Amino acid sequence: MTTPEDRRSTEGMVDYNRNSAMQQQLVNHYAERLGELVRRLGRVEPELRIVDYGCGPGQSAIEAVAPAIDTYRAQFSDAPISVCHADQPGNDWNGLFQLIPGPTGYTAPFIRTGAAVGSFYDRMAAENSVDLATCFMASHWLSHAVSLDAPGSVWFADLQGAARVEMAERARRDWTRFLQCRARELRSGGFLLVSCLGAVPEAGEINGIAASGRAVYRAIHAVAQDMAQDGLIDKTVLDRFVFGVWFMTAREAQAPLQSDPELAEAFEIEEIAVVPAPRNPLDIYADFIADPAEYARLYVGYVRGFGHSTLHNYLFEPGAMNGRSAESTAEEFYRRLDALYRAEPGKHAGETWYLAVILRKS
Numbered sequence: 459m460t461t462p463e464d465r466r467s468t469e470g471m472v473d474y475n476r477n478s479a480m481q482q483q484l485v486n487h488y489a490e491r492l493g494e495l496v497r498r499l500g501r502v503e504p505e506l507r508i509v510d511y512g513c514g515p516g517q518s519a520i521e522a523v524a525p526a527i528d529t530y531r532a533q534f535s536d537a538p539i540s541v542c543h544a545d546q547p548g549n550d551w552n553g554l555f556q557l558i559p560g561p562t563g564y565t566a567p568f569i570r571t572g573a574a575v576g577s578f579y580d581r582m583a584a585e586n587s588v589d590l591a592t593c594f595m596a597s598h599w600l601s602h603a604v605s606l607d608a609p610g611s612v613w614f615a616d617l618q619g620a621a622r623v624e625m626a627e628r629a630r631r632d633w634t635r636f637l638q639c640r641a642r643e644l645r646s647g648g649f650l651l652v653s654c655l656g657a658v659p660e661a662g663e664i665n666g667i668a669a670s671g672r673a674v675y676r677a678i679h680a681v682a683q684d685m686a687q688d689g690l691i692d693k694t695v696l697d698r699f700v701f702g703v704w705f706m707t708a709r710e711a712q713a714p715l716q717s718d719p720e721l722a723e724a725f726e727i728e729e730i731a732v733v734p735a736p737r738n739p740l741d742i743y744a745d746f747i748a749d750p751a752e753y754a755r756l757y758v759g760y761v762r763g764f765g766h767s768t769l770h771n772y773l774f775e776p777g778a779m780n781g782r783s784a785e786s787t788a789e790e791f792y793r794r795l796d797a798l799y800r801a802e803p804g805k806h807a808g809e810t811w812y813l814a815v816i817l818r819k820s
């Protein structure tokens with residue numbers, strides 16, 4: 459039997475391109491900065507080596523590497539480039555490798571494309587081999603799925619007491635491990651740019667932190683709890699279900715770079731910041747609020763996009779009741795979530811803060 463701990467936290471994300479407007483926005487937000495980092499690298503021998511960690515299956519994997527390729531090409535028209543897309547075995551690799559040579563892809567002379575399959579919490583590239591490492595919207599997923607005694611919440615920011623302490627420790631260990639792996643892989647002078655969902659201090663919030671998507675996760679919890687009350691989800695399963703994510707504050711992101719001697723020596727900090735998303739920071743789908751049906755459809759698609767595999771594996775499958783299948787439990791869950799968003803557009807809006815970590819290998 460596969461236990462939660464055996465499984466990666468994001469295996470089998472679904473419908474990625476359709477539901478990833480926010481991810482694409484994030485990647486595009488850094489285009490200029492990536493160009494600037496590549497200009498600072500200058501000409502690299504024998505080739506410019508780019509690795510995008512947690513690349514995903516969609517167009518954003520292309521857009522993550524395109525600015526670096528374009529900038530380098532503009533400076534050195536015939537200099538070789540190697541692009542490595544790195545993700546877990548369950549990524550839709552066929553989908554990605556069909557996009558690359560297509561009209562929105564990037565293949566061109568002197569570009570070698572490859573993949574690294576594994577976990578970015580382990581080594582994914584050779585020692586001192588990477589010039590530019592990127593990781594977008596991925597490193598907030600912890601190394602393993604989480605099962606904790608956590609009644610009253612399905613996500614990290616609302617956990618209290620021992621559950622909060624345990625999850626904070628897992629997140630700290632994972633982030634440290636992620637940085638240690640990249641420290642080995644980057645060559646001296648190379649850059650690491652990580653961006654994902656973040657959190658900011660906010661007095662009065664649970665744990666004093668406002669984390670991205672708080673109202674969305676609370677809406678997910680409210681619907682799951684209603685279903686548990688109606689005998690459609692096993693409450694004992696719900697009480698241990700927590701999404702395996704942690705959205706760091708700038709302070710949390712910085713901590714191991716100061717406290718871990720190896721990391722302190724390996725990296726110079728260029729930037730660590732958490733900022734509101736430049737577009738629609740208070741509601742990802744603010745542009746559709748006047749159309750409740752569309753607004754609800756987009757939010758349900760968004761939750762399915764990032765959360766379905768986790769919800770299916772750790773809530774609907776083990777928690778389905780009354781002889782219902784995981785699939786019909788899921789359909790009822792999404793139907794109720796849709797109704798919640800339709801009923802009061804804006805009430806469960808997804809707020810977004812981006813964490814940016816830009817480091818240079820010493």
Ligand SMILES: C[S@@+](CC[C@H](N)C(=O)[O-])C[C@H]1O[C@@H](n2cnc3c(N)ncnc32)[C@H](O)[C@@H]1O
Binds near residue numbers: 478512519544593594
């Ligand atoms: C939300 S998607 C982001 C994809 C893309 N970078 C983007 O910005 O659109 C998260 C990706 O991270 C990958 N991922 C999550 N945990 C990972 C891990 N431990 N190692 C490698 N990839 C991981 C998932 O498989 C998924 O493709």
